[in-house]
Amino acid sequence: MNAFGIIFSDSYSQNSTHELTRYRSGASLPVGCRFRGIDFILSSLVNADIYTVGLLTKQNYASLVDHLDGGKNWDLDRKKGGLTVLSPYSRGETAVPTATAGKLDALRTIAGYIKDVDKEYVIIGQGNMVANLDIKDILTRHIESEADITLVCAEVENPGEHCMAPTFGEDGLLTEVRFSNDKGKYMVCLNCYCMRKDFLISFIEKANVHGWRDLNRDLVVRHMDSLHILGYIHKGYAAMLDTVAQYFKCNLDMLDADVREDLFNAKRPIITHIHDTVPTQYTEDPSICNTLLADGCEISGNVSDSVIFRKVSIGEGAVIENCVIMQGAVIGKNAVLKNVICDKHVVVSDGAELIGSPAYPYVLRKGAKV
């Protein structure tokens, strides 16, 4: 397609750092047993035949670069185009981004890259969004409508903090915006935008003159009346991983067959970094109920309503209920975990007991030993 992608590795909102993103970017959050946040937007782009993608990193992006491995698994290791990691420090004249820097600042630092790409349209997305977007359809609708900007939106349950909740008129154009912390299921912008490249370049220059920094406030809200801003409603599942609660919910949502069918449909597969792990082994007497499991696990205990990542070992007699257990965790014999998120390589000793609340899960940080 005559388009390229720009992905933000983080959400650039001040509240977006939580226990799980302290040492990693939002885009490298492990999600759904074997995926990382970025896999969703990146695969959506590739599935729309978009093979030129710039990734804007902010901080803590070592694990992300490792995961992407030059874009190999997405066929993004191309001579022309392909995946380009755009570090904010990559240009001498670029100031080190401050905590308050917004997405517009970040785009300004890569204006050179944007100008050089030989494509007419750009899709801007975010690495901590979980949705399988039909970007071909988004782009086609955008071009047909002759809108200046298309905002990709979806109905999301408990979408988190300060998300942009737009209202569209009958003609599909944006009429109203509020920034919401409300619970419940309502329409929010997935921080995914489609526009002409030329439009983006001229807007970046204009923003620089005015000192505008924020994509949502300064591009969308400020120009709601002067620009044609179209809404594209993604009908499938969508979640943003901005808070621990959303992260927890998104993982457990995947226990629903409809959500899995939508996210992992065979027509637009979600691609990820391939590891050579053996299939999961089950021993003599495990009990598993309503659970998702990756490869490389050894399961001897009792697991229900949980999401188990790669290479997790669960000892005999252990009870795991409503948990998200990331890669490499070792859960000892007869340990009890309920409503717990275990970050990578957590060790829980035999007989230990940890109980969180379904609304506020207990988080064991990376490498923690209990």
Add this chain to the structure above:
Amino acid sequence: MSTKKEMVAMLLAGGQGTRLYVLTQQTAKPAVPFGGKYRIIDFPLSNCTNSGIDTIGVLTQYQPLELNAYIGNGAPWDLDRMNGGVHILSPYATASGSDWFKGTANAIYQNIPFIDQYDPEYVLILSGDHIYKMDYNKMLQYHKEKGADATIAALNVPLEEASRFGIMNADENNVIYEFEEKPAHPKSTNASMGIYIFTYSKLRKYLCEDEGKEGSSNDFGKDILPAMLAAGEKMVVWPFDGYWKDVGTIDSYWEANMDLLNPNIPLNLSDPKWKIYSRHWAIRPSYVGTGCKIRESMVAEGCTIKGSIWYSVLFSGVELGENSSASSAVIMHNVKIGKNCDIRYAIIADDAVIEDGAVIGADPETYKGEEKWGIAVIGQGAVVKAGQVVKPNEMIAPAGGEQ
């Protein structure tokens, strides 16, 4: 850039594997799936890459499409190299005519120009029929230490089984003085594993001589090795003592899969120092529903399990419906099993569809039928109709049948 390589591996992957019957009707034996997410050829290819051998010629002939597509550019085994890497070598036509590979030695003979490009000191000959982990580099060190012209990996087999193998009789220094092909009264228990290292200059000479010989079957075991021994070349045995399994028959293939479920069998696929690599795709995680039992089994990603599994190996994308059970079964990629099915001692190949209420195979202890008991086999893409009974030892041909 120099293209010289110390050792080049040649992997004989052209065999049809007729004793695997329906499993190899549409695919070459090395491409047969194994162990939940692998194919047989992953073992020699991974052994090469783990042994530091980065130049491999894969000789294909029979039903090569799936194998060629699987190997691709070799990236899964880290064999996508600018210098070296994995190359598919198929029979080709020349100005003087075209030939299929007549025998294992002829296959290598026809590809002498490929080997010559890398000007190697040594050539490693492998086959794509076996499940094992081996450090070929150790074997090469041994070959060099012994100053051998040919080194043959040998497995110490029980004496009563020795007459099924090619047996090598060697002196106390492991120097071979006699070959016996499937001897009725074996003198030793050194069975050839079909893994050879040759000093290339010697191999090249004997391959060329053998090609000109009338009546030769152009086979390593029958022609090249005896000719070298007769001419007084130094041939040694390299004893190997790890897990090794020929998966050339339905029974041995099924057993090798079951071995993966036995913690006492020394084949560790998850050893980070000696990984077995394979080409696989990013598929969704496996889902285990409510009311299922899974015991002593291996389940790859992308499966949806609503029934029960005992002592079985499930490849990726398998669907097992409510109230269905699989025990002592090998169920390959994307097999769809409906509700209320009963599967015992069976191999079900890729993409087969087992409709509701089908019964496949039986436990040997409880089988009362008149025909001989055996593993039931369902071919690739075959459909077993609702309520159909597939008896033990029965085979259902793949969809599309013989091509």
